[in-house]
Amino acid sequence: MTVRVKVCGTTSVRDAVLSAEAGVDALGFIFAPVSRRLVTPQVAREAGLNVGPVVARIGVFLGQGLDEVLRTAEAARVSAVQLHGPLSSLYVRQVAAYYPVLRVVRPADLAAEADMWRDEPGVTLMLDAPEPGGGVPLDWAALRDVFPRGAWLAGGLGPANVAAAIQALRPAAVDAVSRLEARAGVKDGQLVSDFVRAVRSL
């Protein structure tokens, strides 16, 4: 199975183009004000217009109101929405009425969330560390028997460890940011290329 690649924390047209040229499947744009990788909807929209029709553009939110999520996603012209934080199932379904949703969960919440979204085609699970964008890998061995089919994997992934993570859990897609940066919010082109190559070489 082809493992898809998402690179998160895109803050400029330059980084979007660099990532697309490296072969990523999806770009993440973080609209959560707490992030050091915050981007405006205008820059995200401009970046999306520069990467062609194939690359997905995913708006990332953390505990923000429904109106804000939908308005920002529309202004940025994203193709999907990624939701972090403790959220009601009603809220997730309301967003999923407008955009494909990546619902981000921590290992502690995985069992309950996997039950909740199993038969919901508009909602895909992504397993991530408790602190998003923190660069800390999950304990893949502990997750081996419970990682849901079709789920995405994040948390401290980079060129050096992504192959081992895929071999352990067989995620549908991998997502990374910290280990692909020259500094917060700025991609290192070599690291992004190495990351994509490490996934594609499996």
Ligand SMILES: O=C(O)c1ccccc1NCC(=O)[C@H](O)[C@H](O)COP(=O)(O)O
């Ligand atoms: O990265 C952030 O700053 C961030 C802040 C608030 C919510 C989400 C955030 N990132 C979301 C991502 O999709 C990251 O790629 C994911 O958490 C993995 O990050 P890392 O462990 O640094 O590779």
